[in-house]
Amino acid sequence: MCRKKRLIVTEYHQFLDTHKAxxxxxxxxxxxxxxxxxxxxxxxxxxxxxEFLQMNGLYQCDANIxxxxxxxxxxxxxxxxxxxxxxxLRRIGIDNCPTWFKKHSTFGSPGFIKNENxxxxxxxxxxxxxxxxxxxxxxxxxxxxxxxxxxxxxxxxSSIRYDLESIHKQCKNDTNLPLASEVxxxxxxxxxxxxxxxxxxxxxxx
Numbered sequence: 001m002c003r004k005k006r007l008i009v010t011e012y013h014q015f016l017d018t019h020k021a022x023x024x025x026x027x028x029x030x031x032x033x034x035x036x037x038x039x040x041x042x043x044x045x046x047x048x049x050x051e052f053l054q055m056n057g058l059y060q061c062d063a064n065i066x067x068x069x070x071x072x073x074x075x076x077x078x079x080x081x082x083x084x085x086x087x088x089l090r091r092i093g094i095d096n097c098p099t100w101f102k103k104h105s106t107f108g109s110p111g112f113i114k115n116e117n118x119x120x121x122x123x124x125x126x127x128x129x130x131x132x133x134x135x136x137x138x139x140x141x142x143x144x145x146x147x148x149x150x151x152x153x154x155x156x157x158s159s160i161r162y163d164l165e166s167i168h169k170q171c172k173n174d175t176n177l178p179l180a181s182e183v184x185x186x187x188x189x190x191x192x193x194x195x196x197x198x199x200x201x202x203x204x205x206x
Contacts, residue, residue, distance in 0.1 A: 140180065
């Protein structure tokens with residue numbers, strides 16, 4: 001930011017936000033395995049973002065539907081993710097913000113259902129602890145929907161979707177949801193499994 005000239009300099013991302021992912025991949029025309037690997041890497045990047053925010057006591061609170069959430073994430077030129085909207089970062093367990101929950105929703109649903117607007121005083125530890133759990137769980141609840149969008153429905157990512165089925169179902173449980181770090185670890189393991197299968201097939205068809 002240049003205050004004297006009243007200028008703000010920001011990064012330009014040519015591929016724009018991630019709700020246009022299908023268009024981006026169609027434009028790039030990547031080899032099948034390479035595209036699948038990048039799609040999985042987007043899942044890894046997003047889980048890493050959620051883990052980073054939660055480790056720093058923060059969460060995003062204004063993404064009530066999948067489309068809205070995707071417009072807050074941008075592709076870098078090397079097809080990784082960056083967060084483009086930080087206006088609605090709130091402190092976990094403290095800040096007043098609408099929370100978005102599972103409610104009569106099915107696995108893979110693109111929408112996040114609004115729950116009551118709740119806030120706590122930082123001196124009320126019991127309320128803070130309970131609300132912190134709410135805020136953390138709402139981020140975990142969204143992870144499978146975001147990752148499923150990135151992976152798409154191509155047959156080339158079917159093995160990845162299979163590998164992630166268990167952790168994604170855990171993210172949609174009413175209780176005992178996994179930590180962001182556990183989801184991230186599952187994504188990284190799925191990447192290793194995919195690379196092993198790809199290498200094995202490459203050797204097989206030489």
